[in-house]
Amino acid sequence: MCPAMIEIEGLSFSYPDGQRALSDISLRVEAGERVALVGPNGAGKSTLLLHLNGILRAADGAIRVAGVALTDRTLGQIRAMVGLVFQNPDDQLFSPRVFEDVAFGPLHMGLPEDEVRARVERALTAVGMSTYADRMSYHLSLGEKKRIALATVLSMNPRVLALDEPSSGLDPRARRSLIRLLQGLDGQTLLIASHDMRLVRELCPRMVILDGGAIVADGPTETLIEDSALLEQHGLERG
Amino acid sequence: MFLKPILAMHIPDGFLSAPVAIVGWLVTAVLVGLALREVRDRLGDRQIPLMGVLAAFVFAAQMINFPVAGGTSGHLIGGTLVAVLLGPWAAVLVMTTVVAVQALLFQDGGLLALGFNVFNMGILAVFVGYAVYVWARRALGAQPQAMLIAAALGAWVSVELAAMATALELAISGTSPLDVALPAMAGIHALIGIGEALITVGALAFVRQTRPDLLGAPSAGVARQSALIAAGLVIALAIAFASPLADSDPDGLERVAEDKAFIDKAEDPVYEVLPDYTVPGIDDEALTTIIAGVIGVLIVAGIGFAVPRLVRLNAPEKVRQQQ
Amino acid sequence: MYRSFERYQPGQSPLHRADPRVKVVVTFALIGGIALTPTHAWPAYPALWTLVAGLAALARFSAWRMARLGAVALPFMLAALPLLITVPGPAWTLGGGIAISQAGLARFVAILLKSWLSVQVALLLTMTTSFADLVWALGSLRVxxxxxxxxxxxxxxxxxxxxxxxxxxxxxxxRSAHAEGRPAGGTLFWRARVxxxxxxxxxxxxxxxxxxxxxxxxxxxxxGEMRRLTPPPLSWRAALAGAVPLLWLGIVELAAMLWWQ
Known part of the structure; x- marks a missing residue:
């Protein structure tokens, strides 16, 4: 049986103050799949994403990305494979210029300069911002920042793209172009945590419902979204 | 765990003797009082939200580190950075707030020792760093990176001097012999200062590219004040350093009290005014030197206070408003 | 990772309910008194500790817990370590040519005890006084x-x-990833710039x-000015309550200076 892109087994995590955030999470995502993580606030969606690249470490459970187990030693390797885009792009754009922010990942990996330039160019083109390389990240609009934030992660050529609330705060036009962008990423394994059910319907054939730190449903979006009782029970709307 | 006291400059309680700690409080109270006045005049009602939030910024910024080598990391203290961004007087208040909250809430540094902790990290570091910055910036003239180089220099010097002052205060208290404390603090902080300089420069470069409107050139009056105050403080420290109180012998105050013969030669009128005054634990001679030191610093503070008045009489300065 | 701000442990003990102004003043006075204790006045230290333990009891905290928490400044003792060998005077010789100065050891132990006691006093303040009350007290005390x-x-x-x-x-x-077979992390300058x-x-x-x-x-x-409500006058009971530890402190220090040196 070939390894899945993401394998999470029995993951449990509590915050230092004792609050339980994740209970016995098990999830398997195949290469190229597009999965939505939905659930009410506080369900543990962001927490789960932060485990995927080892920013949070669980006491119980195992995580494997493309067959590589997540351990202290493989952190660097895993982070090259899992591209995590945070909810607030201001937290992700910390270089003065767009170019530098997008180049950070490849530079940290020690890639040669011309490779770095090529990757930055490709990443910016992929998000439709190839003319923005010399702009100041700080001055961009929210929609532009979100795309740049995505580019900062794409430049690392990740096997998995994990996005935390990608459409939050975006006006309808920016939202539209973001959805188009994500749709255009052929073959990319996607894990999207979102409240935006319409985005979920458009982008993700599979939906995982998280509530109170546990997975309460995992199945085809088309089916689950028709179950209004289920949705309501877990603080969701059909959208 | 044991590296922490060397890397952090917050002196806990019990390490400074009572007279030294009290001098620290007096000096700091005077200078912070001055700063309160200066800032009120310059910033107007904008001051509290600006400085309060920026004090929180310094606290948060101290969490941002970068790996240096083998598990150690460099991070920021912040005095010079804030001084370049807000001017030295506001920086004094910001750093005072940071150090005070660290002591009050986290026991990072003692309460009695708070006087000198604020002095080292919030006053000395700020004025020396700023004075060096202004001087270096002028000296570098039209160099493209004058501001950044000057800030790096200021940051490094400020950390060094604060460390040296800490060693001095410990020595005078009889806690740490000067010939061990000074090289240790100065040596280690020479490295830490590099980290401070690098992050300061990185932050300023970011701000300069993104919001250059926030970086004003230092006003002549403030520059002059800072130079005077920095010079005065350094001179006061040098005097304390050279005085018998800071003798290489670790006894500090206790040794001086015993060494009457040495001190009698340096008798000065103040000694006669307080002939039989004895404070438990220390002797008259030590008290004399301390009082002289305090008077010296108060004179400097007085100059620092008088100069802006004189400057304003000659050339009325507009109140500098941050937008 | 950043520390939570509340050392404060909510409670209804007498110390919790004491006037915060009194608590702040007494805290500073106690720490000042501890600092003034002459080095060799050995009986003073346990006497001071009984005061601390008494206050801890008043706060319904375990004295042992306070003692443990008070050890937080101990790593700083590294700075005082040289005292053991550099203070002139009679010394005890241990094997291998190491001699420990008696005066130096006394000084070292005195600093240790003073620091340990002072931290406990400061902790008692922050653990029994909410931050809001602390700020209020500072304002009322003319800060x-x-x-x-x-x-x-x-x-x-x-x-x-x-x-x-x-x-x-x-x-x-x-985004701090490692690629196969390459050194990761960039240069020191680059990391510092980031x-x-x-x-x-x-x-x-x-x-x-x-x-x-x-x-x-x-x-x-x-x-431009932060308005404050006028603080209520200090009640006699509060002042009296504050005077008790100060009295105890005064007695200990007097004894220390006159008889115990």
Whole structure:
């Protein structure tokens, strides 16, 4: 049986103050799949994403990305494979210029300069911002920042793209172009945590419902979204 | 765990003797009082939200580190950075707030020792760093990176001097012999200062590219004040350093009290005014030197206070408003 | 990762309910008194400890717990270690040519005890007094209003900005990857510049946040001064309660200076 892109087994995590955030999470995502993580606030969606690249470490459970187990030693390797885009792009754009922010990942990996330039160019083109390389990240609009934030992660050529609330705060036009962008990423394994059910319907054939730190449903979006009782029970709307 | 006291400059309680700690409080109270006045005049009602939030910024910024080598990391203290961004007087208040909250809430540094902790990290570091910055910036003239180089220099010097002052205060208290404390603090902080300089420069470069409107050139009056105050403080420290109180012998105050013969030669009128005054634990001679030191610093503070008045009489300065 | 701000342990003990102004003044006085204790007045230290233990009991904290917490400043003792060999005077010789100065050891132990006691006193204050009350007490004790306001603002926004710094650090960690067979991490200068950029980013966000805070304050009538309600006068009972530990301190210190040296 070939390894899945993401394998999470029995993951449990509590915050230092004792609050339980994740209970016995098990999830398997195949290469190229597009999965939505939905659930009410506080369900543990962001927490789960932060485990995927080892920013949070669980006491119980195992995580494997493309067959590589997540351990202290493989952190660097895993982070090259899992591209995590945070909810607030201001937290992700910390270089003065767009170019530098997008180049950070490849530079940290020690890639040669011309490779770095090529990757930055490709990443910016992929998000439709190839003319923005010399702009100041700080001055961009929210929609532009979100795309740049995505580019900062794409430049690392990740096997998995994990996005935390990608459409939050975006006006309808920016939202539209973001959805188009994500749709255009052929073959990319996607894990999207979102409240935006319409985005979920458009982008993700599979939906995982998280509530109170546990997975309460995992199945085809088309089916689950028709179950209004289920949705309501877990603080969701059909959208 | 044991590296922490060397890397952090917050002196806990019990390490400074009572007279030294009290001098620290007096000096700091005077200078912070001055700063309160200066800032009120310059910033107007904008001051509290600006400085309060920026004090929180310094606290948060101290969490941002970068790996240096083998598990150690460099991070920021912040005095010079804030001084370049807000001017030295506001920086004094910001750093005072940071150090005070660290002591009050986290026991990072003692309460009695708070006087000198604020002095080292919030006053000395700020004025020396700023004075060096202004001087270096002028000296570098039209160099493209004058501001950044000057800030790096200021940051490094400020950390060094604060460390040296800490060693001095410990020595005078009889806690740490000067010939061990000074090289240790100065040596280690020479490295830490590099980290401070690098992050300061990185932050300023970011701000300069993104919001250059926030970086004003230092006003002549403030520059002059800072130079005077920095010079005065350094001179006061040098005097304390050279005085018998800071003798290489670790006894500090206790040794001086015993060494009457040495001190009698340096008798000065103040000694006669307080002939039989004895404070438990220390002797008259030590008290004399301390009082002289305090008077010296108060004179400097007085100059620092008088100069802006004189400057304003000659050339009325507009109140500098941050937008 | 940033520390939570509340050392405060809510409670209803006599110490919790004591007037915060009295608590602040007594705390400073006690720490000052501890500092004044002559080095060789050995009986003073257990006498002072009984005072600390008594206050801990008043707060319904275990004295042993306070003793443990008081050890937080001990790593700093490294700075005083040289005293053991550098203070002139009679010494005890241990094997191998090492001699420990008696005066130096006395001084070292005195500093250790003073520091340990002082930290416990400070902790008693912060553990029994909410931050709001502490700030109020400082203001009532004539600490300049601006400083008090700055302290209050700083604590208010430190959690928020601390979380932002935390997220910046996570974002950096998320992109700090290793590629096969290559040294990762870039140069020291580059790493420092990135850290600097993060600090600069945080600064701008803080600065702009402060502008929004200012606008909100203006909208609610702020004109430069933080108004405070007049503090109630100090009650006799509160003053008396504060006098007791001070009296005990005075007795101990007097005895220390006159008889115990």
């Amino acid at each position: 300049p209003g601006t400083l008090v306001a700055l302290i209050a603002f700083m604590v208010r926004y430190s959690t928020t900005l601390g979380e932002e710094a935390e997220r910046l650090l996570r974002a950096r960690a998320a 850290a600097g950029g993060m600090v600069g980013n945080l600064f701008l966000r803080s600065y702009e946040r402060s502008e929004r805070v200012y606008a909100a304050m203006l909208a609610r009538g702020y004109a």
